Amino acid sequence: MNKTNHTALPPEESLADLAHFAWCALVRLGLARQDGQAQSPLSIHTFLVRWLADAQKQRRFPRSVASDIDSLLRLGRQKGPAAGLLKRLEYLHQSCTEPLAQQSDLFRLTHAIEYLRAQGWVNAVVTDEEWLSELLYAEYADVSALLVRKSELQRHFTEEGKQFAPVEFIVVGDTRVVGYALDTRALRYAIREQHAGWCLLSLLPSVEALAAATLSESRVNVR
Incomplete structure (x- = not known):
């Protein structure tokens, strides 16, 4: 087991980063839909996998969400549309913006x-x-x-x-x-x-x- 404790962000800052990441993904998908793209479940899945891959490659977001991007991308590639990336991103955004209680x-x-x-x-x-x-x-x-x-x-x-x-x-x-x-x-x-x-x-x-x-x-x- 590795006991190394990497420097951690305060939880409020980590949640803010995660909420922003999920919001960006949902907004970008919404814009694509307005342009006539990503209309079917398969095309939505393909769009989100591509967007996640670009976000990971270009390091668009803070390190605090790097593991989340990696796990969503890996899940999307392994399970295909059954991964439910859209629902996961919607839940992620809702979870990070609702009051903690x-x-x-x-x-x-x-x-x-x-x-x-x-x-x-x-x-x-x-x-x-x-x-x-x-x-x-x-x-x-x-x-x-x-x-x-x-x-x-x-x-x-x-x-x-x-x-x-x-x-x-x-x-x-x-x-x-x-x-x-x-x-x-x-x-x-x-x-x-x-x-x-x-x-x-x-x-x-x-x-x-x-x-x-x-x-x-x-x-x-x-x-």
């Missing part, structure tokens, strides 16, 4: 992580095999770090970014800093284990989501 659980978690990175924290996503608390603490003992299992991020959020089950983190460093980042973004959490220099923290779903999940599980059991 109205965003999904996953978006607010990402915003909290970006805040911590801007404060010099390292964020690492590890495999289940690497999830050995004491060994991870020893590896990251010289930095402030927030560690999480990739499998939990994949399993415990819906496609819409709603959390429905607890996600466990290892916090190496001052837990109060992480608590502040989560509190100010209305994210629920609990400290499960406290050790010297690190702790286990569980990010909890909303009360409503937890109740819905419990109800769904009880219905399955009744059947």
Whole structure:
């Protein structure tokens, strides 16, 4: 695992860059449609892939959105029109311009992580095999770090970014800093284990989501 912590922009600045990127893509597509281009799903897809490739090659946007451009372009080339690039760009723009309180659980978690990175924290996503608390603490003992299992991020959020089950983190460093980042973004959490220099923290779903999940599980059991 790479512990290198690249200089991170404040989350508000990163979001502004991302919103501007998505807005530019949508405006350019709109102008093309007015000119009689990009009318069918296939031609829309072709136009956006070409636009993304040009944006990447010419470095039109800040480095903060370079990974987003790369992932959208790669997805578009791999899946073709099924990638739904237009819907993804529309969602991206909407997500970055709506008030933070109205965003999904996953978006607010990402915003909290970006805040911590801007404060010099390292964020690492590890495999289940690497999830050995004491060994991870020893590896990251010289930095402030927030560690999480990739499998939990994949399993415990819906496609819409709603959390429905607890996600466990290892916090190496001052837990109060992480608590502040989560509190100010209305994210629920609990400290499960406290050790010297690190702790286990569980990010909890909303009360409503937890109740819905419990109800769904009880219905399955009744059947």
